[in-house]
Amino acid sequence: MNDEQLLRYSRQIMLPDIDVKGQQKLNDATVLIMGLGGLGSVVAYYLAGAGVGHLILNDFDDVDWSNLQRQIIHNEKRIGMNKAVSARETLQALNSDIKTSVVDRKLDEDALLDLASQSDVLADGSDNFQTRRMMNTISLKSGTPLVSGAAIRMEGQISTFNLSTESPCYQCLYGNQLDDEELTCSENGVIAPLVGIIGSMQAMEVVKIITGIGEPLDGRLMLVDAKSMGIRTLNLMQDPACSCHESRGLQSARQ
Numbered sequence: 001m002n003d004e005q006l007l008r009y010s011r012q013i014m015l016p017d018i019d020v021k022g023q024q025k026l027n028d029a030t031v032l033i034m035g036l037g038g039l040g041s042v043v044a045y046y047l048a049g050a051g052v053g054h055l056i057l058n059d060f061d062d063v064d065w066s067n068l069q070r071q072i073i074h075n076e077k078r079i080g081m082n083k084a085v086s087a088r089e090t091l092q093a094l095n096s097d098i099k100t101s102v103v104d105r106k107l108d109e110d111a112l113l114d115l116a117s118q119s120d121v122l123a124d125g126s127d128n129f130q131t132r133r134m135m136n137t138i139s140l141k142s143g144t145p146l147v148s149g150a151a152i153r154m155e156g157q158i159s160t161f162n163l164s165t166e167s168p169c170y171q172c173l174y175g176n177q178l179d180d181e182e183l184t185c186s187e188n189g190v191i192a193p194l195v196g197i198i199g200s201m202q203a204m205e206v207v208k209i210i211t212g213i214g215e216p217l218d219g220r221l222m223l224v225d226a227k228s229m230g231i232r233t234l235n236l237m238q239d240p241a242c243s244c245h246e247s248r249g250l251q252s253a254r255q
Helices: 003-008 019-028 038-050 083-094 109-117 129-142 170-174 192-211 243-254
Strands: 030-034 054-058 099-103 121-124 146-152 155-161 220-225 230-235
Touching (some): 019 192, 030 038, 038 083, 038 121, 038 146, 038 192, 083 099, 109 129, 121 192, 129 146, 129 170, 146 192, 155 192, 170 243, 192 220
Parallel strands (some): 030 054, 030 121, 054 099, 121 146
Antiparallel strands (some): 146 155, 155 220
16 A cells, blocks of 8 residues: 555554554455445445445436435435446546446346456345345345345335355345335335445445454344334344255355
């Protein structure tokens, strides 16, 4: 790292858990961020600020007025712009040292697997169960840990899946029970600061995984009730009957 980078990241480097070695790990890391909406905006912004060297930004949607209440990476001048492109402009203005790659189209499983295999962590900020399940499958196949967050109305949750072969996966938690119960912000609403809370927690999980510090939410689900500001953490177990177990083959090879 050069003198400018040492100054930029000095508040992190002075932490014994991070130090120069940890900062270098962040600088060398690649993170795939799925969705640059409310959650992805916050995840991307904090990871760029923290110095994660390469952020792959995937979103095929465009910025509209209803997004600006909570999707802080965008602004009024970006209305009609692809969200991943808009996010890149904001992130490069924040930190020109990092690399940002834009993927502004909907990805099939093969294309997503290719990007995941290039990444150290997957951060899922999507808003539908189909995409979350596909991210889980890709995480298992590539051996790349998945940090998953969700926020609706005044409730949020976050967990880290597939950190090891013993970890529960997203499917272990939900199975197929929610196929017909899709919840979206557009239909149910969401309070703006809540996505900031969950997105910040996701960014923290990513930093912990990359640097190897602390205890990620592996095998734990954190639930946040913004109304009461109550936080609960539930223990999760790998489901022996989970249909995704056959996808864990590549994970052992990566480890």
